[in-house]
Amino acid sequence: MTGKELDRSVHQQLRTLSKENADGVAKHLVMVAALLEADELDAALAHAETAVRRAGRVPAAREALGMVAYRRGDFSRALTEFRTVRRLSGSSHLIPLMVDCERGLGRHSRALELASGPEATTLPEAERLELTIVVSGIRRDLGQLDAALVALQVPALRRGPKGGVHRLHYAYADVLEALGRREEAREWFLKAVEGDVENETDAVERLEELDGIRVELGEDEPELAGMPPGEDESPGSTDAGDEPR
CATH class of the missing domain: 1.25.40.10 (Tetratricopeptide repeat domain)
Incomplete structure (x- = not known):
């Protein structure tokens, strides 16, 4: 060093x-x-x-x-x-983090005001996308799930999984699941997995939960969450016809 x-x-x-x-x-x-x-x-x-x-x-x-x-x-x-x-x-490159700090301090109105200010419009795309995700989170904090979803519906959302927008795809999937739209959420978590080549998110684990193969690590070996003791079934071995939990 x-x-x-x-x-x-x-x-x-x-x-x-x-x-x-x-x-x-x-x-x-x-x-x-x-x-x-x-x-x-x-x-x-x-x-x-x-x-x-x-x-x-x-x-x-x-x-x-x-x-x-x-x-x-x-x-x-x-x-x-x-x-x-x-x-x-x-x-102004730190505006997304500044907005998130205001959010963390519980000052949601100030956070939204900063996010919609003129400086925010000058941000490069990467910072604009991060700001979009933060604003969606603020809407969720306020109990405005529909608005949280709309906030994420920016043009970059439709970009392919390899387009560097996996965090945006993940956030969109997360809100869809909160809204109870599980099948749509699964599609977007899958997009996030395909684009998240450095494993920045837990999209894989979220997909497993939606598919009913949520895994917990025990003292001896992994078990399928919710399995009765002694059940002889390996993680991820659900039948093709099983309904997601």
Whole structure:
């Protein structure tokens, strides 16, 4: 770990620091990313806070601290850091996360207002799709399931499974299931599985639940959920004619 693993754009930001400080901050930022990947949030927080102490006006450092706070569920602190990033960099790319922070704080009206603001319309497609998913989640929080489904009906929804929209497909399937439309939900979970090549979602498990082959890991071996003790049947061996549960 040398710090050179960072994206070129981050190194550009660090050029405002002395070389020694820039090298040190870069190493801390690499560690933040690695520890977030490993879900070691306390250690990630320590590195992020050190990076901010050494480079408080570098957007990447503030964003790293915001991301750690967000993952920890500290939405107030995350929102503060994301706002600072926007002020320092002039970039709106964190709006989806800012909206989700407002949602996490229970401020649904403010979240929807931010999501519909002029800055949101300038986002690249990936961020716009994430924002769409967050807005749908807000509607669900408010008990507006039909509106949650409509929020996801953007043109990208009709893109093929390999079109980089598996999270959108997953969210759509999730709302359909909540509405009791299980067969449609299954179709969209399947699309999510086909597109989710890095297993970012649990779409496979959701499909298994819909098909009645929900698996629980016991002490000795996997069992079919709900099977009586001693039943000699392997997971996933339901008959073709079984009705989904």
